[in-house]
Amino acid sequence: MRVCSGWRRFLIFLPLIFILPHFFSVKQLHYNSNVEDLPKKKQGNKSNHLVLGPAAGQGLRNRLQCQGIKALNQTHSSASSHVSSGVDDIAFVTVFTIYNSTVNGRADDQLSHLVTVGNASYTKVERSMAILNVFINFIQVSMPRSNVVILTDPESDLSMHRNGVTVHPIQGEYSRDQLMLQRIRSYITFLETKLEELSQKQGHNHHYIFTDSDIAVVDDLGYIFREYPNFHLALTFRNNKAQPLNSGFIAVRGTSDGILRAKIFLQEVLKVYGSRYMGASRMLGDQLALAWVVKSHPSFDAKKFTKALAFIEDLGDASVLFLPCALYNWTPPEGAGQFQGMPLDVKVVHFKGSRKRLMLESWNFYNSYSDISDMLCLILKSGRTKYDF
Ligand SMILES: *[C@@H]1O[C@H](CO)[C@@H](O)[C@H](O)[C@H]1NC(C)=O
């Protein structure tokens, strides 16, 4: 239903130690012994381990071809993307908060909701921290020169000591009901800060990519700023009448023009959210508001959403680049519907809903074998399973 939608569950605060063990020693052996080849019916149908189904898109041109979890196509020329230095730096910005409000639920949380991925067991909060860490891991692999900024509630005790990662507290109302609204507010505040810094020529110039934290960046995204030199902000779309736009990926060019126009655009989205969609489910309001703002421009032709091709539109003063979800926000459909497999040049995989287990499993796999293409086969074969996350 939702459009390549985001991770909207944020969890309760507990102190934690995050461990990222190195899991597997012999690839095929491990995956043969711990993986089911076909989904079995289980209680609640939620699997607590990897389940591989058939790979969609086999025999289709420009779709990843897999033999087991061995990729027959090299998806990314990893060498070329990493040497594209000297160009603009990019900062990924995500909103992440942990709640400490249910201190009484602590024992319960720790004892009854443990999930195990590889060697590690996680409480709910540890799970969300593990996902945040894996989000950062993939960025650091695919775009080693980029930074990560975590926008968070000053009340939440989030600390993150990793190179290239900053925690940026922004005052606001981060309760679950308000989170998607607050997220837009936090983005706007962040852009205002950057505009201010830019006007004082402080700090370093960055492009910004605002994303959900349950995504894996698997290729260099600096490409979009070079390939399309004139857009102010970029959004991802797909062919879905009710919800063509996803709020989980917003790129902003790091010029004062880009930042200013993006800020004004988001302010409009915020206004529409507040006036029209407060009654919508807390998960959907921002996406509905985004679509409303875009479609309210008389020149905009929504037919362009039917083809998975990037295009640019001037909406008011903002030049907006529309990027296909198929490449920039790829997620397999849940359930039994048809889908066309995975494009060879996929850049962002979105581990929507219960696929967050698969996100951690994928990182463990990559961490052991350093092969993005094989990992993408694992994701392609497993992405429709319902997991216990
Ligand atoms: C995980 O388990 C494997 C096999 O049981 C073991 O070889 C490996 O050392 C463990 N890793 C960690 C970090 O505990």
Ligand SMILES: *[C@@H]1O[C@H](CO)[C@@H](O)[C@H](O)[C@H]1NC(C)=O
């Ligand atoms: C879940 O299990 C039920 C009953 O066993 C079955 O009817 C249903 O098709 C299963 N759903 C999925 C997605 O596997």
Ligand SMILES: *[C@@H]1O[C@H](CO)[C@@H](O)[C@H](O)[C@H]1NC(C)=O
């Ligand atoms: C992907 O690999 C398959 C199998 O080796 C091959 O037939 C196909 O041409 C490759 N696709 C591309 C675009 O290279």
Ligand SMILES: *[C@@H]1O[C@H](CO)[C@@H](O)[C@H](O)[C@H]1NC(C)=O
């Ligand atoms: C959460 O923790 C912070 C810092 O420890 C504290 O200031 C705040 O009052 C706590 N919030 C709740 C709801 O307990």
